[in-house]
Amino acid sequence: MCGFAGFIDGNNHQQYKQSERLQILNQMGERLYRRGIDDKQLFDSTPLSFIFRRLSIVDLAGGQQPIWNEDKTMFVAVNGEIYNHIELRSNLRNTHQFRTYSDAEIVLHLYEEIGVNALHLLNGMFAIALWDARRQQLFLARDRLGIKPLYYAQIGSLLIFSSTLMSLFAHPDVPRHPQFQDLTNLSVTTSYVRGINRLAGGHYLLYDANTTNLIIQSYWNLENYWVTEPNSDSRQPQDYIREYRELFVDSVQKRLMSDVPVGAFLSGGLDSGAVVAVANQFHNRLHCFSILADYTRENGDIQAARQFCQKLNLPFHPVYFDSEKLLEQVHFSLETFEYFIWIMDAPKFNMDWFLKHELHRYCQTLFPDLKVMLLGQGADEFAGGYSAPEDSSTKDWQDYIQQLNEEEQQTSQLKQLTSLNDGSYLFDRGIKSYPPDCTSFQKQMLREVYYLQDYNLWHEDRSAMSQSIEARVPFLDHRLVEYLAAVPPQHHAALFWNKMIIREMAGQWLPHDFVYRKKSFGASHQTEWVLIQYKIVQRIFTQFCEKYLANSRSLFSDEQILSWFDQANVNSVKGIQALDKLLNAMAMTVFKTICLTGKSPTSMDYLYGCSPLKTLDDF
Incomplete structure (x- = not known):
């Protein structure tokens, strides 16, 4: 990087x-x-x-x-x-x-x-x-x-x-x-x-x-690779799986190109597991890092990651996120909050960024020579990874396609002016119209190109960059994406329902129970994050008010900010909504101050090189 x-x-x-x-x-x-x-x-x-x-x-x-x-x-x-x-x-x-x-x-x-x-x-x-x-x-x-x-x-x-x-x-x-x-x-x-x-x-x-x-x-343009008509190609689903596997192996091998050590984030799920399994064929002693938290223990991710590393004899680092002590461990303050707005280039604060940042910070501090990290990012977007999540009601491929159609109609009705009096408005994603004769899933593929840039790739880059680490994403080799886009519609159900093309591809290297285990981001995961966000607000709100309220740069009235603070709690939907509004308002206020002054509100080296979280081998 x-x-x-x-x-x-x-x-x-x-x-x-x-x-x-x-x-x-x-x-x-x-x-x-x-x-x-x-x-x-x-x-x-x-x-x-x-x-x-x-x-x-x-x-x-x-x-x-x-x-x-x-x-x-x-x-x-x-x-x-x-x-x-x-x-x-x-x-x-x-x-x-x-x-x-x-x-x-x-x-x-x-x-x-x-x-x-x-x-x-x-x-x-x-x-x-x-x-x-x-x-x-x-x-x-x-x-x-x-x-x-x-x-x-x-x-x-x-x-x-x-x-x-x-x-x-x-x-x-x-x-x-x-x-x-x-x-x-x-x-x-x-x-x-x-x-x-x-x-x-x-x-x-x-x-x-x-x-x-x-x-x-x-x-x-991804659409240049679509097949929109029934294809006369005689290849069957197994042929596509085999060819995709060959491209994937080459993609991972290429992303090991480095004159410095390489590591990997291993979630315990299919995607990062496939990356690590292939990388292990070409790279000795790949260090693997995983998030150890209550939710990863509950859904089995951390246990799966440890067993996987034991099987391959790979160094395993379960980085422990104790929700009760996390903010004390990282010395979270208003400066920390301001720091995240600065490094993320955005008026938002998100727990996902925070956890990824701390994972990278652990790697950078304990393994300073390790400057490259392999990620499983981008596997879901073009291979049907969101077609059958554990908490979804979709029954089959046709049911999923119907859901996509309904979501597209709802999205087209949501464009509106914002409530802020600053000339802001909601943008579309640059998709003025879709090419004729494309399928609903092909439209979704095109939307995913934009979603990735807007969120996943954007925050992965910033989180890694903050600790001078280069994040590499083998699943987003353009050849793999183009290959999936070119799969004829008659094979979509067989290959993309429940991400079967990747599951079947990875079956050559991964145990059956690893390939087909469900990965869940359930209610406990979200509850834990909301609780930490609430603690953050309680911890920094007084400092925030002293520094940012009652001045010409404030975007919101003092009364509105204080009202959201009073309403914020983790025990009701309205309380969680107020908490979300308050965090957004605080982030937007910090961001506006950065824009107007052109300067970081805190040291750009904040948290850099400080004591990171610890591993917890006994779990």
Whole structure:
């Protein structure tokens, strides 16, 4: 994991002196420190100013970025990894002189040869910045599924860009007016600040400094791989399972590419279990980390994870989350709350982020050389993982499809203005209309591309980044996603009901009871989280009021905030709703203050390197 930031102003318009530009760059780089703790490189020459922070994972000695071409007319910087760079190098060795063993360098030379079409050849997760000094063009691109982040803002002829929203605030000209939308209905191209955008996954941006024109173009669409008509292909479900298995093994093997140790988060469920089982074939002594809490004991996840590691003789680390003592263990205060708003780039606080953060913090503190973590993220979204959850009433595939149709109709009726008097409104996800003749499940696949960018991949990136760890997601190799999208509709029920394609695929490596055990996030799980959230509010509310209420930056009246606090409890639906509103209001208020001041409300190193939670082997 790395990070970059910069700004470019065309038409020979230079608002700032070089000393001022370098100061801005360094401030942007400070806010990217956790994304790249190992190196910092600056470039400043009219019209582009650029900074790169590196987390050294591949070519530790020689992989500093940006990387220049042979005649110093073009450079590239990549946040992320290009997993197939060695294969691609073999085709270019006779025409280009490679200066490093870094995976990022292949992007540079491919772009010299074939321009934006280079993106189609890359297998990886990436945000790319490429500067063509000869043409005076800046090229920015994001991986197909939006695993790696990239923000930008255009103000007149000025373009400011960064891997994080908070880094952008170091530039004095960046927009600062917050806008708040319902997280479940947020566009993949907007942020929580009006005028700051996200480059969507599968898109690139080209800025021409000669004309100040900015072009944004899609280079990948999942719908291009759909089969909408009955297919004459003679393959049967078992053929698809076998071929998917072969792709998955290759995907996991590619994501072991590293010159530093690699670990894995093992939940005790099917997806992370499949990742670890395959990784174990190619990587010795993979450290596995699991959440040990009341709910993981109750649903059997932690026991399954331990038994799995014992069978494979893998180091197992059950990180203990004691709901009674958790806040004391991490010294949770108002500063902690502010810290999470800052690192997550969002006006929200979520227990899932908090637990993932603490899991990463345990890994970083006790195993500082371990900079890469494999996750099971992304398995459910395109393989029918949500078709038959334990708490669902769906009986079969057709029943699930009917449920999808009803949800789609309900969603289309929910678009509305927000109640906040700040110009905010609920966005759709950029899906103006669906291609003709696509099935309900194919529509859901397309929605999942957006859901992943909006939530899962977004918070996984931030949680890992906060502790200088790179999270890798083998199930989201674009080849696997495209393969599932291309399964003919007549095989959907056989392969996607209850995620059968992955269950059957994993049966080659995992015990039958592991493959078919139910994974539940039941009522006890949610109750435990709500209780912790209530304790957080009780713990920090007085400090919050003293710092944030009764000032011009408050979004809500004192009376409203105090009313929600009085109503909040864990014993009634209304009490839990009031608690949720209060937490959101507090997070939004902190976020607005960050926007207006452009500064972190607390130390950016808060919690970094502090004593983490402990393992509990006897459970």
